[in-house]
Amino acid sequence: MLCLATLFGIDTIWNEISLVRTVLDLSGFLTKIIPVTALALFCTLARLVTLHLRNIRTSIKENIPSVVSRLKSQRLNSLNIQRNRYLLTCKVIRQLEQCFGAYLTIEVCYIFVGVITSSWFVLMSVLSEDLILGVLSGVIFVDHMAHLYFITSSSDSITSEVTLPILLSLASINSCYADIDR
Amino acid sequence: MLCRIQVEPNEQSTPDHLNNSINFFWSFKLLTRWMYLIGIPPPAVTESVSCQLNRYFRIVIFFLVLLLHSCILMDGAFNTKSITQSYVSGISTTALFWNLIIDGLNLGMYVVGGHSVLLLLTRPQTWRDLTSSFQLLDEDLPTIGIYLQSRRLTIYAIVYIPFSVFFTKIKLLA
Numbered sequence: 238m239l240c241l242a243t244l245f246g247i248d249t250i251w252n253e254i255s256l257v258r259t260v261l262d263l264s265g266f267l268t269k270i271i272p273v274t275a276l277a278l279f280c281t282l283a284r285l286v287t288l289h290l291r292n293i294r295t296s297i298k299e300n301i302p303s304v305v306s307r308l309k310s311q312r313l314n315s316l317n318i319q320r321n322r323y324l325l326t327c328k329v330i331r332q333l334e335q336c337f338g339a340y341l342t343i344e345v346c347y348i349f350v351g352v353i354t355s356s357w358f359v360l361m362s363v364l365s366e367d368l369i370l371g372v373l374s375g376v377i378f379v380d381h382m383a384h385l386y387f388i389t390s391s392s393d394s395i396t397s398e399v400t401l402p403i404l405l406s407l408a409s410i411n412s413c414y415a416d417i418d419r
Numbered sequence: 420m421l422c423r424i425q426v427e428p429n430e431q432s433t434p435d436h437l438n439n440s441i442n443f444f445w446s447f448k449l450l451t452r453w454m455y456l457i458g459i460p461p462p463a464v465t466e467s468v469s470c471q472l473n474r475y476f477r478i479v480i481f482f483l484v485l486l487l488h489s490c491i492l493m494d495g496a497f498n499t500k501s502i503t504q505s506y507v508s509g510i511s512t513t514a515l516f517w518n519l520i521i522d523g524l525n526l527g528m529y530v531v532g533g534h535s536v537l538l539l540l541t542r543p544q545t546w547r548d549l550t551s552s553f554q555l556l557d558e559d560l561p562t563i564g565i566y567l568q569s570r571r572l573t574i575y576a577i578v579y580i581p582f583s584v585f586f587t588k589i590k591l592l593a
Contacts, residue, residue, distance in 0.1 A: 261491050264487050265487060265526065268484050268534075269526070269529070270580060271459070271534045271537060272529055272530055272532070272537075273580050273584060274450075274454060274459075275533045275540075277573075278450060278454075278540075280572075281447070281450065281569060281576055284568075284572050285553070285565065289565065328552060329553065329556065332549050339539075340536040343533060344533075346525075346528075347525055347528070354518050357514070357518050361515065380583055384583070
């Protein structure tokens with residue numbers, strides 16, 4: 238990848254274009270760091286939420302048999318804590334949605350348009366037998382696909398951790414508490 | 420008036436569980452420092468008033484980026500014919516012309532839109548609401564393994580960012 242970047246730099250400098258254009262182009266692609274940082278932040282926060290949900294799921298699974306037999310109030314308290322953590326995690330997910338919703342829309346539109354333009358460049362490189370253009374356009378296409386994969390896998394991992402048995406377990410905790418109160 | 424750049428909460432004013440070395444702030448320390456470097460400093464958690472220098476720094480960087488992409492688009496719009504002629508052995512087509520313009524527009528909107536969202540996210544109240552929710556999840560956490568994994572993920576993310584930036588537009592060859 239560093240070789241590709243070097244190739245970019247050398248080719249940009251040696252081609253006969255104005256200095257202003259060179260500076261603009263190089264600066265322009267460096268600013269792409271900013272939205273990619275937003276993507277990195279979203280993916281790491283989403284992954285952290287997934288890990289919390291997995292931790293909650295594991296804790297509930299460990300404690301649920303004693304809830305059914307209603308033996309130990311200590312474990313009921315532990316399950317209550319996990320329920321509260323689950324509700325808090327749902328709140329965090331809503332906050333992530335509010336904070337990153339607009340960014341994800343922009344990112345998906347960028348990927349959509351970028352895939353079309355890079356595909357067009359690949360086609361053009363095939364027609365004009367320009368290997369460099371084809372390779373670089375192909376790499377850009379792969380980068381867009383990587384961005385799409387990161388977004389979809391982050392969202393999918395959250396939903397996969399919230400499984401039906403966990404929701405049923407949380408409902409059964411509520412009913413156990415209701416029985417104890419009676 | 421200089422402001423002390425603070426990535427983590429002040430140890431003297433935070434609850435005990437935040438004084439543990441491995442927590443949410445520790446796992447995201449690298450990413451928050453990186454955000455300082457690119458001109459989007461997240462506010463410190465315990466400051467009640469955001470630092471003036473940070474605020475001006477963010478605004479200046481945003482307008483620089485906006486100006487840069489406006490120049491790129493205007494230069495591209497006025498000089499696209501000569502740019503397209505430098506591609507592919509001097510062959511210039513209408514499709515290539517429009518492809519370059521759409522490409523430039525797409526990148527400009529992506530960068531400016533992404534920058535705007537990050538600025539909105541790192542407003543003091545929004546950022547503190549988000550981080551305080553994660554801090555609450557810290558309580559009653561049986562293991563710190565979650566934060567070790569998060570830290571590892573932020574390292575991978577920071578390594579990936581420069582590579583993604585270099586996978587960029589073919590118009591740089593022009």
